[in-house]
Amino acid sequence: MISDKLLALRKRKGMSQQEVADAIGVTRQTVSNWELGQGSPALDKAAELARLYDVTLNDLASDEVDVVCSGKGGRTRDLHVLDGLVGKDVTVEL
Numbered sequence: 001m002i003s004d005k006l007l008a009l010r011k012r013k014g015m016s017q018q019e020v021a022d023a024i025g026v027t028r029q030t031v032s033n034w035e036l037g038q039g040s041p042a043l044d045k046a047a048e049l050a051r052l053y054d055v056t057l058n059d060l061a062s063d064e065v066d067v068v069c070s071g072k073g074g075r076t077r078d079l080h081v082l083d084g085l086v087g088k089d090v091t092v093e094l
Contacts, residue, residue: 001037002034002040002041002060002061003034003035003036003037003040005059005060006031006034006035006041006049006060007035009049009053009055009060010031010035010053012053013052013053017031017032017035018031020049020052023048023052024045024048024049024052025048026045046060046061
């Protein structure tokens with residue numbers, strides 16, 4: 001659910017709800033409501049959150065994406081792709 005992702009991403013970024021609210025131009029209560037599953041951000045605010053948390057909008061919105069991780073040097077790694085391969089036979093070519 002997007003509410004769980006928003007909470008996890010905010011904590012991973014080390015920000016308070018107020019800091020997030022100030023960064024994207026909403027109230028702290030709005031951020032709290034989103035994290036509690038009492039509503040979802042509009043598309044423009046979701047895009048701002050994705051930029052703030054260094055993830056894609058798809059990562060933020062997709063129910064199929066459970067893991068979002070920031071890589072070294074600020075690059076985003078899509079670990080959810082690897083998560084989808086657990087228990088499957090794969091060939092890795094270098």
